[in-house]
Amino acid sequence: MALRDRLRRLVQRPGSADLAPFRKVVDEAGTRESRVRALTDAELTAAASALRDADDPAELCALGREAARRTLGERPFDVQLVGTLALLSGHVAEMATGEGKTLAGALAAAGYALRGRRVHVMSVNDYLARRDAEWMGPLYELLGVSVGWVGQASTPPERREAYRADVTYAPVSEVGFDLLRDRLVTDPAARVLREPSVALVDEADSVLVDEAMVPLVLAGASEIDAAEPRYADLARRLRPGLHYATDDEARNVQLTPAGAREVERALGVDLYAAEHLATLTAVNVALHAEVLLHRDVDYIVRDGAVKLISESRGRVALLQRWPDGLQAAVEAKEALEASPSGEILDSITVQELIGRYPVRCGMTGTAMAVAGQLTEFYSLQIAVVPPNRPCVRDDEPDRLYATAADKEVAIVEEIAAAHAEGRPVLVGTGDVAESERLARRLARAGLDRVVLNAKNDAEEAAIIAEAGAPGAITVSTQMAGRGTDIRLGGSPAPSAPGTAPAEEAGSGRDGVAAAGGLLVIGTGRYHSSRLDDQLRGRAGRQGDPGGSVFFTSLQDDLVTRYAPDEDSKAAASPDGRVDDKGAHWIVGHAQRVAEGVDLELHRNTWRYNHLIGLQRREVLAEREDVLTGDRGDRLMAEAVPERHAELTKAAGGPAVADAARQIVLYQLDRCWAEHLGFLADLREGIHLRSLGRGLDPLIEFNSEAVPAGKSLLGRARELSVEAFTALTASEDGIDLDSAGLKRPSATWTYLVHDNPFGSLDERALRGLIAMFKGRR
Numbered sequence: 001m002a003l004r005d006r007l008r009r010l011v012q013r014p015g016s017a018d019l020a021p022f023r024k025v026v027d028e029a030g031t032r033e034s035r036v037r038a039l040t041d042a043e044l045t046a047a048a049s050a051l052r053d054a055d056d057p058a059e060l061c062a063l064g065r066e067a068a069r070r071t072l073g074e075r076p077f078d079v080q081l082v083g084t085l086a087l088l089s090g091h092v093a094e095m096a097t098g099e100g101k102t103l104a105g106a107l108a109a110a111g112y113a114l115r116g117r118r119v120h121v122m123s124v125n126d127y128l129a130r131r132d133a134e135w136m137g138p139l140y141e142l143l144g145v146s147v148g149w150v151g152q153a154s155t156p157p158e159r160r161e162a163y164r165a166d167v168t169y170a171p172v173s174e175v176g177f178d179l180l181r182d183r184l185v186t187d188p189a190a191r192v193l194r195e196p197s198v199a200l201v202d203e204a205d206s207v208l209v210d211e212a213m214v215p216l217v218l219a220g221a222s223e224i225d226a227a228e229p230r231y232a233d234l235a236r237r238l239r240p241g242l243h244y245a246t247d248d249e250a251r252n253v254q255l256t257p258a259g260a261r262e263v264e265r266a267l268g269v270d271l272y273a274a275e276h277l278a279t280l281t282a283v284n285v286a287l288h289a290e291v292l293l294h295r296d297v298d299y300i301v302r303d304g305a306v307k308l309i310s311e312s313r314g315r316v317a318l319l320q321r322w323p324d325g326l327q328a329a330v331e332a333k334e335a336l337e338a339s340p341s342g343e344i345l346d347s348i349t350v351q352e353l354i355g356r357y358p359v360r361c362g363m364t365g366t367a368m369a370v371a372g373q374l375t376e377f378y379s380l381q382i383a384v385v386p387p388n389r390p391c392v393r394d395d396e397p398d399r400l401y402a403t404a405a406d407k408e409v410a411i412v413e414e415i416a417a418a419h420a421e422g423r424p425v426l427v428g429t430g431d432v433a434e435s436e437r438l439a440r441r442l443a444r445a446g447l448d449r450v451v452l453n454a455k456n457d458a459e460e461a462a463i464i465a466e467a468g469a470p471g472a473i474t475v476s477t478q479m480a481g482r483g484t485d486i487r488l489g490g491s492p493a494p495s496a497p498g499t500a501p502a503e504e505a506g507s508g509r510d511g512v513a514a515a516g517g518l519l520v521i522g523t524g525r526y527h528s529s530r531l532d533d534q535l536r537g538r539a540g541r542q543g544d545p546g547g548s549v550f551f552t553s554l555q556d557d558l559v560t561r562y563a564p565d566e567d568s569k570a571a572a573s574p575d576g577r578v579d580d581k582g583a584h585w586i587v588g589h590a591q592r593v594a595e596g597v598d599l600e601l602h603r604n605t606w607r608y609n610h611l612i613g614l615q616r617r618e619v620l621a622e623r624e625d626v627l628t629g630d631r632g633d634r635l636m637a638e639a640v641p642e643r644h645a646e647l648t649k650a651a652g653g654p655a656v657a658d659a660a661r662q663i664v665l666y667q668l669d670r671c672w673a674e675h676l677g678f679l680a681d682l683r684e685g686i687h688l689r690s691l692g693r694g695l696d697p698l699i700e701f702n703s704e705a706v707p708a709g710k711s712l713l714g715r716a717r718e719l720s721v722e723a724f725t726a727l728t729a730s731e732d733g734i735d736l737d738s739a740g741l742k743r744p745s746a747t748w749t750y751l752v753h754d755n756p757f758g759s760l761d762e763r764a765l766r767g768l769i770a771m772f773k774g775r776r
Contacts, residue, residue, distance in 0.1 A: 154174075487509070518538065
């Protein structure tokens with residue numbers, strides 16, 4: 001085993017952890033199994049409690065294995081315990097689909113808790129958080145560890161109680177929103193979170209990489225951010241080629257000279273005049289919404305509202321909205337009522353949120369593909385845990401076609417052939433529109449199918465659970481049903497609440513296995529090879545037979561967007577298939593370019609947010625001193641001692657101290673919100689400013705953001721002194737209303753979706769350059 005691990009590490013990328021020490025611990029745990037089995041439940045709980053005073057990972061594994069056997073009906077495999085130990089060592093455990101990550105993670109969370117640490121197990125949605133907390137609940141109880149869960153509908157008291165538990169399951173977004181709300185409390189008792197200790201991240205690649213730079217936002221003083229309908233109407237009338245052109249990657253669109261003249265004629269303005277730059281920007285945003293954002297691809301319309309679709313998951317991205325006026329432009333395009341944007345009171349990225357935890361670890365089926373990013377941004381290593389049974393899935397080479405039409409015909413033929421043999425098929429498509437187009441083709445071919453996309457994602461777990469039934473055809477967008485196993489023959493009978501899902505699959509398992517198992521078909525390469533691997537991983541669970549194949553074409557969006565200059569002259573067979581190695585290289589090249597673009601976007605966003613994070617920490621430190629101590633009172637006593645003495649004489653020391661605290665907290669929060677607005681505006685215009693000075697935009701941003709941040713605390717104190725001086729007092733107390741301390745009557749939360757086209761100023765700049773080039 002040890003030699004195999006060393007050989008594996010030699011061929012893997014840097015950043016992988018050595019499993020040999022973990023295997024030794026697991027072997028030692030095995031020698032204790034018979035002794036632990038003889039313990040009563042009470043003795044087992046007492047033995048687990050004793051681990052709080054002793055660092056004995058082998059004993060933890062032995063006790064955890066026995067507790068799982070008794071409460072869940074599952075005896076963890078050795079490799080699951082290896083995964084547990086990897087998590088307890090602060091690594092990301094890469095474990096294939098169906099290898100028992102949920103149980104391995106629960107044992108690790110219990111291990112941390114028994115060491116006296118508070119653990120947050122972060123998932124991607126409410127469903128998984130609640131399911132796993134309830135499923136693993138009996139295991140935690142036997143080990144003497146308390147567990148709770150938080151969901152979007154949880155009330156503040158419910159959240160506070162859940163976070164008091166040793167282990168808390170919650171969506172990462174809800175933890176972030178709770179942190180933002182806690183940062184605005186005026187009474188320490190109102191906070192729901194405790195100090196961060198351990199973050200155990202489920203689907204770590206999705207959370208730590210795909211969504212790392214997604215800002216979680218707390219907003220107040222809600223207002224309507226509406227785009228003028230006339231711009232949407234105008235963009236709709238413009239003609240491609242004549243009035244506008246798109247770049248090769250379809251990430252930008254700009255007016256042609258003829259288009260600029262048409263806009264000027266329609267609006268009666270000179271787009272090149274400085275006073276009409278806002279109009280040019282509004283037209284550009286409307287044009288981007290009209291041309292580059294597509295319904296049922298980038299978003300859907302549900303219940304009269306625009307719902308964004310997550311690029312990495314193919315599902316509705318709950319609570320997310322586009323920044324920079326793009327959300328309002330899409331709403332205007334769809335003739336929908338504008339949604340409120342509100343004033344941003346505070347925000348935090350997922351990466352910054354996770355970075356608060358002294359201990360970070362995670363688990364996923366595809367970590368090595370992003371090992372570099374996990375090391376670069378989180379200092380995490382990957383522990384590649386081998387499967388309990390060897391994977392026998394047959395991963396076929398890509399089938400490349402000259403045209404998208406030829407590819408779709410071949411896909412339907414492949415599905416029909418597998419279906420005729422009673423073999424279940426799971427098809428991963430790129431977007432909602434493609435999934436529905438393929439479903440229509442299958443219907444015309446007389447093939448029954450189930451479609452899973454952003455329009456019915458609430459049914460995801462139930463649909464995916466049946467994807468292994470004999471002859472089933474499931475068409476899904478992107479990554480289907482993460483967290484839900486696909487068992488050959490279909491889902492088993494329901495298990496009793498609090499117990500593990502039954503292992504025995506439906507009665508058709510043997511027939512499905514004989515037919516070759518689940519066949520996974522990709523209708524095109526995704527923008528990341530990691531997403532390809534995630535789709536492949538749906539087949540071949542725990543040594544089951546299965547297969548996968550990707551159908552690609554030289555007309556795929558990936559190729560035309562990221563390798564537009566690569567032209568293949570290879571001949572195609574009568575059915576359109578292309579076997580030329582050079583043509584296949586083009587598809588792989590396009591995917592590598594796309595991965596590079598995404599990585600650079602991540603790095604660039606991190607550079608901007610790093611400074612903001614440093615400034616936020618300084619403000620929060622000041623706020624904490626004011627909230628929990630007497631700093632506010634001391635600041636006012638030092639700044640205006642005579643006024644402080646007058647108020648104290650009139651209303652008493654405690655009342656004045658409380659008033660000072662409320663005033664300073666309010667001004668700190670007010671100044672921070674205004675500072676965030678300033679930084680957002682600064683970043684929006686920084687490219688245009690830096691262009692004229694020949695400077696790096698980031699350097700230019702820092703040159704203005706740094707002094708603004710340094711003056712923030714001083715400004716907050718000045719405003720606090722003004723408000724404190726204006727207070728009126730009597731024997732009845734301090735009149736805070738006279739100080740104008742009006743906080744938002746309600747706050748709300750959302751996530752800001754990455755702007756896929758760059759900031760407003762970048763788009764306006766590209767448009768200006770294109771128009772000027774056209775006029776020469």
